[in-house]
Amino acid sequence: MSSNDAMKQLSDEIAAQVYREQRGDFARLLSFANLVDRSSPAPAAKAQPETQGQIGVWKLDPASQTFVRDVAVTADWAYWAQVQSIAAKSARPRVLFIGESVARGMFYDPGYTPAQVLEQVLAGQLGAAAPEVIDLARTNASMATLRRIATQAEQLEPGQVVVFAGNNWAGNRSYLGEERAYALAASLRESGINGLRQRLESILSAEIETLMDDLAALYVQRQVPVCWVLPEFNLEDWRDPKVYAHWLGGQDANDSWLALLDTAETLLAKGDHAGAREAAEAMLALDKGDCATTAYLLAACAEGLGQPDARRRYLEMARDASIVDFTRSYSPRITALIRQLIARKAAQHGHRVVDLHEVFQAATGSAIAGKEIFLDYCHMTSKGIRLAMAAVGREVLQQSFAKSVPQEALLAHATWPSDADEADAHLLAAIHNAHWGQVYEVVLHYCRRAAEKSPAILELMGIIVEIQNERLPVWMNARATELLETVSPQIKRYLFSMEFKCLDRLLLDAFAACCAEHGIDLASRLSTLRLEGHCVAKLGSVDLLDPYYHSTSFSNQQFIDGGVNQHNDFFKAYEPVSHFCFISDEGQGRLLRITLKSSDGASGGHAEIRINGQPCQRLPLTGQWQTHDVSVSAALLKKGVNDVSVAWPKPQLNGTVELARIGRDIRQHAMAEIYPVFGHIYAFEARAVADSRKTDYAPA
Structure with missing residues (x-):
């Protein structure tokens, strides 16, 4: 569509609103059409949050010159490191560790965290001269949170900054205000859903560039080196929910797509990978790569045809398609666009980058990581954490200490978690995977790994069966609250904050199967609870x-x-x-x-x-x-x-x-x-x- 055609349609919309006397959107329409002067003073920007005397949930105690957890924000404590206080100054050099839940070490935290492993790696090489790693990662951190923490953390006088983030950016639509509406609608009008996606990615790109420019400007003043850690995604095992093609232009396009889907799935079930690929490629021509179902079909065909590079490309396409979907919840993920932007802007500012895709591929020999490295979509196993932090430690040693150490030597200083922490992490992974709609085999895998590390986890499975079959909050289940007093902080925190309540058929059946493998009949108890609590009669x-x-x-x-x-x-x-x-x-x-x-x-x-x-x-x-x-x-x-x-x-x-x-x-x-x-x-x-x-x- 030409710009003149687009302007004509916009003019028609303005005229229609004038006719209907819908004045609410009239000014925005005129502004978008450049029919009024937009050079007038913009509304005053919101005041920046106070940076002095506060760092995340820690507030400065002037008497002791220590940042202490602020009792006014106790509800927020669980999202941060379980550290009571941080000294304002230290004789040791400091490495700030900023990031999201993957940097927190979700499912292992607080018993075993990436920041702890990084500090061990550095101490193994530098001894008493090793820097102190300040863990400022926050679960669910947004771009705004990262900017605020980076600014506040200047008070700690860091010598090095590590930013481990990018998973929460694509799914955060906070950058889309009302002022974007007409630009988004124009992109949709010109190029359909693919045009809408391109505009969304363009807006997101600008936000990411601004964030990285702001952080670079902040730390260049102190000549503090910055290292960005690029997260990786579990392409091997993670699957988003099946979706059918979004609205396609034309009267027959969606009908054609559905017919091709039926053909592709039928041929794939018969093992005809070449034929299925032909049908899926015709689907791709219609949906432009904005439908994950098409990409997953093409990935399955590439696997069957022995094409690993193509398989990864299509799995990435499926992962990245979710940005256009406002009707479903999607797990956090880093997209190809975000990866490219971080790498490019980091190079522009002279920052170093640790690319976990390269790290994991070098360690496992596979370009597509799975359960060996991940507990879910992006949160890492202890093996993944150790590999990642050894790579980060290597960069810190080079940047701040001019010391080059092979990664294998650094891994020797990266400890493993206890069996109890390993069991808890895998149990929580099983729950999380089930609640994000993953397949039975994946959920059962994490159940089995948990039970292997600690047989006590089987009793906890029984408690969760009771919790999910009662429609009451966890704290109202007397037996559950009594037994949960004996479990780890990460288990207690996850279960008591678990808002998602459903019949949980897949998860609880996996619990029953796992218990049966250890001689425990949980299936009978599960059947009884279901009949007692939910029977229609x-x-x-x-x-x-x-x-x-x-x-x-x-x-x-x-x-x-x-x-x-x-x-x-x-x-x-x-x-x-x-x-x-x-x-x-x-x-x-x-x-x-x-x-x-x-x-x-x-x-x-x-x-x-x-x-x-x-x-x-x-x-x-x-x-x-x-x-x-x-x-x-x-x-x-x-x-x-x-x-x-x-x-x-x-x-x-x-x-x-x-x-x-x-x-x-x-x-x-x-x-x-x-x-x-x-x-x-x-x-x-x-x-x-x-x-x-x-x-x-x-x-x-």
């Missing part, structure tokens, strides 16, 4: 739209009545088949009552209700809410967890119309639905008694 009815029963991970939670992740007025089916479950005993049928409608307003289609994979009933769909009663015979049910799925007909998929709608949503600051929706559910219950009384749940 006991409760009378179960709301299947409660995220507890339909969500399996952070990514697919939908809060119909509001929540921390995604708030909808009704359940939206982003996949052709929607999955739910309920607990039943034996011998009796159940009643399902569902209120649903088509997503595109069309009539004539049918949704099919399936029970444990078996067809149960077909329901007619229209553009209006309709309530249906579905009788489920006892023959279709089993004792325990029963799967309920709703298979939707394919809706009308007119990408041209939908892209225009997305642009309007962006301009009006509404949540932009960039993916097709296959159907809508307003209410869905499983009932114990099959009464015939109708209740209309549909909105007026």
